[in-house]
Amino acid sequence: MNKVRYINNNLMIVLFWAFIATILIFQLLAVDEYDLHKAIIYSSMITSTFAIYVHLVLRKVIKRYIQTKRISSLILWVFITAFIASIILTLEDYTIDSFFSQDWNRHKETMLPQFFGMLMATILISGIAYSFELYRHHIETLKATQVLKDSLNDLKVKSIRQQLSPHFTFNILNNLQFLIQKDKNEALKLLSQYSKILRYYVYESQNKAILLNDEIAFLKTYLELEKDRLKDEAQVDVNISIEPNDLKIAPFILSTFVENAFKHLSTKHKWVSVSIQYKGNKLYMNVKNNHDDKINEQPKGMGLEQVKKRLQLIYPDKYILEFDKTNNVFSVQLNIKFE
Template sequence: MIVLFWAFIATILIFQLLAVDEYDLPKAITYSSMITGTFAVYVHVVLRKIIKKYIQTKRISSLIFWVFITAIVASTILTIEDYAIDSFLSHDWNKHKETMLPQFFGMLMATILISGIAYSFELYRHHIETLKATQVLKDSLNELEVKSIRQQLSPHFTFNMLNNLQFLIQKDKNEALKLLSQYSKILRYYVYESQNKAILLNDEIAFLKTYLELEKDRLKDEAKVDVDISIEPNSLKIAPFILSTFVENAFKHLSIDSKWTSVFIHYKENQLCMNVQNTYDNKIDSGKNQQGIGLEQVTKRLQLIYPDKHVLEFDKTDSVFSVQLNIKFD
């Protein structure tokens, strides 16, 4: 874009000069090349450094002052250059002296105009760089949070699985092998699938179904677990651990006395709807928020990954904690 811009300026100047009788093509190219080259050096060596400095500090008054000062200096150099070129080409060093002052003001106007264009380009460049830096920061934050989630596979859940395995190995080896197979799928998902920035929605759902089956087997008759999952065939992708975090949170904070949880997930017409409810103990959770670190992290990730495309609501009523999540896919 920079090369094309200066080539355009040089070409326009050549055509202007060719309209004057005393300029032929070689003279017009020589004059245009020198004047355009001086403008380019002024913009890229001097002006851009000043603009960059004061854009970052947002000191507009200082920016205007220094641009005006440098524009005067550049216009003076361009006027002398213009006089020297015209005098050399016409072989008359006294012919153009009386036109130097009008030439100076003409060059000053041109310099200020080009300075304004350079400022616009630099402001646009600064805006793009800021957007890129912000996006890199968001991606880094998202990756760190995913790694954190991956490394925090619930110890409580793991210990329960190991205890169940120990008990089933002695009682029912076939059932123990089945449980071990399901648990290995859970671990594989945490270790491998979570390395990706996005996974298939169907894989996340398959993981949740396996997780829910494990929790049902673990809790047996101690808790009532209602599951309603209906997903249309699709090839959509979703960030890992978005849905599973809410389900894990429900079992983590399950009430001691009245154990009940409900998981409702439907996908239709590019809209994913998820509702997770669980009973919780008021006395135990009165001094701490049900929305722990896991929910804080997933809330931030939703804001980063699906801005303006999701609705997330939490609700506490009658010892029941509820999460409602809607995600709109393009």
């Protein structure tokens, strides 16, 4: 990819100077003393000198200024290099005119005006080159900053996953303990489903994004297992309406809210409600559970705080997350906009 970009940049540079040379040829042909042959030679030499000056001399001066930020040094070096380049260009102009006219003394009186003309042209080109180089440096800085930002975000997401991993795993093992104590046969049957959940967590949590349908399937399995674990101890209402699609979502964004609801259930009259719908290009999720104020002063656990950070990193300006605690009912409303 970098090699292709390098080739494309060189091609654009060649085309640019070829365009300048062509324009100069047409301008010279408008002057009576220039024929096509002389115009091509003059244009080629002058354009080549300008190109060498810009790419081999001026760009190095400008890059050095960008690193040091010394404007006085930049002005001094640009003037010196422009002065030298103007002398060379004036000599080239004199040589070409004298060669075609075979009169080496004829054009001496015009050298000084030509020099100042070349100096003005060189300074103008220096200003244009400086603007382009500064713009290029700005773009490269933005790209480098974005790469660093993306890398930092990846590190943050990985760190958050590592923090969530033991929390989720301990809940799974705790649920399995309840099942084994109640009914060994049922525990063996449901153990296979728990294995699927753990396998899903281990492998899918390593991906930046997974299919929304896979996350929903995982969530349904988790809800069924919680229903089996709690039996008649809790009322679990589930309303999930997701049509098959190819949308992708960050893993465990949705399940964390459901897990948190079961973790902070009230000790009496346990109740959990999970509603997930997808309309247009937005996903709507609402999770509610009742809790005991005296036991759970802050039902928002570490898992919710970590998922908030993930949402901020992965879906900036594309999500709405609201918490509400009213009459011993804790509610989470999450909306995610998909592009």
